[in-house]
Amino acid sequence: MLNTPEPDAERQALDRAVAEAVRARLAAGPHPTPEIEAIALRRALQGLSPPATAAVRCLLGRLDSASGPALTVWGPASQVLASDRFGLTARIAGTPEAALIAARNGGRALMDLTGASGWWGRLLAEPRLRVVGALPDHGHGLPRAVLVQPVDPGPTGDDRTFWVTDSPWTDARIVQRLGEGGLAADPLIAAGGLKLFVLAGYVQPDDGRLNGAPGDLSGVIGAAPVF
Incomplete structure (x- = not known):
């Protein structure tokens, strides 16, 4: 005969506490x-x-997905990163424009950073949409996707800012010029005649350190926290 396993009352109580905490947080x-x-x-x-x-981030990410604005993803990297952070709940967009439309309508869009599309350059002409997150967000390297939402991100104490320019200068020369103004920059990606850089810290669009920055068309398109 099969023996019924003895219940572990302590672990059951802990599991129930987690379930109750999830219910209350939702x-x-x-x-x-x-x-x-x-x-x-x-x-x-x-x-x-x-x-x-890792366990807490997984749980809180899924709580965020369940209670926060609807999430749309564009690109293979974003699909993988979103499933890891938010679970399998995101809507997949076929084009960058479809993802941006979802964000304009009050949702969120996690979108790939790829040389195949300079979609991020559109945010220069659309200040209502801002970059508010970037994945991976551990800070040990450059992000592969950014989260776009119709809100202005504020400082969190440990951030990185995204800045676009159409300058034809080399990346090294642009980094040097920004450094002369007191900004630490890393080149991220280029597409369609535009270049995207990551600036260390939280940099506002009207920051005086950007005065005289290279490019006829340039500007901050958002900021994201680092953990």
Whole structure:
């Protein structure tokens, strides 16, 4: 005869506590702004081991997907990154424009950074849409996709800013000129005559350090927290 396993009352209680915490957190709804969410996430992760951090980020990402604005993804990297962070709930867009339309309508769009499309350059002429996140967001390297939303991101204390220029200068010369103005920059990608750079820290569009920056068409298109 099969023996019924003895229940582990302690683990059952812990599992139930997690389930109740999930229910309560869903009922509370999403954080009001991306920067508030990022600051709260940093506090939640303080003191956790790497495995615990990964588990908490996975859980909170799925809670965010369930209670936050609808998520649309464009590009293969974004599909993988979104499934890891938010679960399998995102709508897949066939074109960058379709993803941006979803963001314009109040959703969020996680979009690939690829030389095949300079879609991010459109944000220069569409200031209502801003980059508010970038994945991977651990800061150990450059992002492969950015999250676009119709909100202005605020500073979180550890950020990177995205800046576009049409300057024909080499990346090295642009980095040098920005450095002379006090900005640390890394080239990210180029497409359609435009170049996208990552600036260290939170840089506002009207930051004086950008005065005289190279390019006839240039500007900040958003910022994202680093964890």
